[in-house]
Amino acid sequence: MNQGSSLSVENSEKDVLVSSNGIFTAGFYPVGNNAYSFAIWFTQNPTVVWMANRDNPVNGKYSKLSLLTTANLVLTDAGKYNIWSTDTASTSSVHLKLLSSGNLILQQLEPSLVLWQSFDFPTDTLLPQQQLTRHSTLVSPRSNTNYSSSYYHLFFDNDNVLRLLYDGPEISSIYWPDPWLVSWNAGRSTYNTSRIAVLDTLGQFVSSDNFTVMATDYGTVLQRRLKVDCDGNIRVYGRRNGGEEWYVSWQSNLTPCRIHGICGANSMCTYDPNSGRSCSCLSGYKMKDDTDWSLGCVPKFNLPYDNVSDFLSQEHLEFYGYDFGFYPNYTFDQCKALCMHFSDCKGFQHSFGDGVFNCFPKFQLLNGYRSPSFVGTTYLRVPQMRKDSIGKYSCPANNETLQLKRTYVKEEENGSVKFMMWFSTGLGGLEVLCIFLVWFLWFSNTQEPGADVHSYALATNGFRRFTYSELKLATKGFSEEIGKGAGGVVYKGILSDSRVAAIKRLKETNQYGEREFLAEVRSIERLNHMNLIGMWGYCAEGKHRLLVFEYAEHGSLAQNIQSNQLDWTKMYNIAIGTARGLAYLHEECLEWILHCDVKPQNILLDSNFEPKVADFGLSKLLSRSDIKHSNFSMIRGTRGYMAPEWVFNLPITAKVDVYSYGIVVLKMLTGKSATMDVMDDDNGVELQHRRLVTWVRDKFNKGYSSSLSISLVEEIMDPAIEGDYT
Structure with a gap:
């Protein structure tokens, strides 16, 4: 595309840019009723990877993307509103080109210089060899059909660590890596200044903070993409060619309910491998918006609590954060009295740890999830016992059709009449479309989830790196010995998720012990057989070398x-x-x-x-x-x-x-x-x-x-x- 030319939304099927390998297409992409964004997508089985105006779509009439003679690329809505531009300028000749990598570049010809490129301004997706830097952020979409910006952000924090942030309407919080871990316990390094993360063509994602993962199909050249999905999870997708469906080859969060804000306030998240994730309001609460779980639930009773408060017991239900404080070695009655003392205490969490019962009174009920691995009980403060229905989770925003907020008035005498006719027609079409969407969503929710479950299963892997302090705590200071050999001693331990483990501590001063460690990690992490011991992780911290295995109840x-x-x-x-x-x-x-x-x-x-x-x-x-x-x-x-x-x-x-x-x-x-x-x-x-x-x-x-x-x-x-x- 040369200077002085443009792409028109009214001829969106032909006014496109196609990469030389045919894999990518750039042009106007429909995002709603008479609403379009200028985007880049995979040509076959179209999958959007970038948008210029994801939060400000344009009208389906008279909108254009124009490359001006000044070398500025401008997106115009309905011929009169400038919606987006590259803010570039040059006195030399320039052209717009879509590369085989999916990168859209505005290139100056003499001397050769890239004035602007889409790879520098990602939306929710990274393509292979596209860098995420300190100046860019991936922001999740609102839903699978609404591409506008949502609440989940992947970015480099001020400490040079790659993080996932939930930035909701009222609160914000980091949830990946686990916020209770300091950087080195999470396997991250703050000692870097480059702040670069990149996905390569073979399926390896590498970040400058020492975070590295490989997709389950690593080693094969495929069509790949990394995306921050609408549910707050990072996933790497792959497929061999455009005729195939995408499958998940890695995801950041193996416990979906631990993602912050996924069900909103005063609600809880539960996960079942067969049916997936679901949200439900707590007893005494109701949904704030029946179409959007991210807005959470509101109390059916009046606040502050009336004369008498009761506490409803909820086992294995945990709410992360938003405590009045941490009160160790508190009995149930002490914790209950403490919550009653605060007029805005909404409940308390009572759990066992480090040999005593700990109390966590809550002033907000956020990030709630139910899990058998959580050994503790949450007591909800309610005026009376109530039960609420459980709602099925979907991505945070409902799959509404985008509508443009701008009005368009033409200068011609009959412009208003024409506009009203088009508006009435569009409104009627919108009603039909909404009916169709409601039917489609109801029908799709009744189908078997096998394909999605299979895709997510490909990315599920419990193998992880533990810190030495974690394993020392799990073994109570390496106190219960269950085996010994030439390479080291095996101890019984209880991990943070309540799994019983056999933790092998290799000899620290023996060089052969280190070779033994490397051999075990290299061998066992890739094996999967019912008659081979399962390995859950390892620790390589300083001189410490430890291996974490499943525990065999009957010994050797x-x-x-x-x-x-x-x-x-x-x-x-x-x-x-x-x-x-x-x-x-x-x-x-x-x-x-x-x-x-x-x-x-x-x-x-x-x-x-x-x-x-x-x-x-x-x-x-x-x-x-x-x-x-x-x-x-x-x-x-x-x-x-x-x-x-x-x-x-x-x-x-x-x-x-x-x-x-x-x-x-x-x-x-x-x-x-x-x-x-x-x-x-x-x-x-x-x-x-x-x-x-x-x-x-x-x-x-x-x-x-x-x-x-x-x-x-x-x-x-x-x-x-x-x-x-x-």
Whole structure:
């Protein structure tokens, strides 16, 4: 587009700019009834990524985008109102061009210079290689159909940290990263001055504050976009081509109800994986606006409270922030009396932590959400008990059709008549459109949410980085030891979300312990199998190296063999499950993983005695294409379970794990140690550390025959095993 030319809204289908690769289109995009914004969108299955006038749309008549001879790009509404411009000027020739990246640039030709570009002024979306800087902010849309600015902002704060802010009509608050964490506990660094965040074409999002994430489909060149959605969540979307639907490959908040302002004041948010998020008013309150949950609820009773106040108990309901203060070691009666003392106290939160009950009287009931992980109770102050209906959540703003507030009066004598005719026609069309929208929204809400649930499931991953102080608190100062090995000690802990965890503290002064740490993190975070221990996170802070795993209620296989807790059925299932876990490591992972230390101590049992192969500190990752050239810098494993390949310096393959697994099975059957102290029957000489496999083989070689096979099996089997076996 050259100087002196323009794009017209009345010819919006043809007056467009298209990128050379055909992926992006720029032009007038309809945002409501007779309302348009100048925008950039993906050409196929149109998805808007940028708007010049998202909060000030133009009329569908006589509106134009013009590149003036002064090099200023101007958007004019109805031929008379200047709505938006680039405020640029040049004495040289300029032109407007849409690049293959989706960047709209106003370029001076001689000398070559970019006077203005859309990448510097994002709306709610970042495209690959587009930078978010200290001078730009992503602002969420009001809804999926209303593109005007809403309440959620992604920006660099004054401390150089990338944050999400809820900037509502009455209050504002930071909610990502978690506001109760200082920057270093949130994995962020304030020591940078660049303030730049960018999404690359492979699916990695990197910020100068040390925040880095990879999409679940990282490594593939796709059509991608990062967006601050209307529900306050950041999501990375991807698709292979324009003919496919977008899917979510990462999102910032895995707990949707923790997003501030999502349900408004005096309400609570609940989340169900099948039906999604929903909002409901608290008892004694009603919706302020039936079409918009972000406005919250208002009391049905008169404030301040009348003569007698009652308190309604709500378990697992938490309201973040807006306390009169923090009152530790308060009983229920003390906390209740404290709330009654304040005339504007709307309730109090009573929860257990650090060995005492804590009291949080509330002067505002905001950011409420119900979660089983919250161990505490909120008591709502109400004149009487009431129950309210629960409303289904949608994006904060209703999907209303945008209307222009400006009036347009033409100078011609019959202009007013024509305008009134068009207005009447438009009003009638609006009524029909509203009826259609109401029907469409009702119909869409009755459909199965499977597609959305599937997309969100792709982005769900509980793996995270913990701080040392968090894990020290979770383990009560590392007080309850549940296991110990060469690499470190394992402690039982309770995480902040009430999950019971096994926390392995690697030896701080042992270099091998650090290598063990790196191997475990690299291996386990990408594995997912019912017979492998689940890893929830890690800590790498200073000299501290810790791993956080799911807790196995029945401890290790070694503990259960020694205590004779296993019958034949349980042992059989444990042997099969362990084999499946090892087969997954050897045959189904993207990389070839050897455990290298299979032994009963590293096979854990959950509440159902389901085996979980654990402790990948000695694991070895290899390329599947180079398994014949495996190099190990040291012998790995535990004496008695190590395969002969280690001793005779033979090539190391998956057979070393299979051999160790065989020793584990023999130990389960016989109840004997892998290295036994036995007495030789012939000469009475004690043989130290005789191998279990040799002992079993000798038993069969001395007297095996078809007539004696059953008695030999009985002689080898552990007498404590009950049940039928062969």
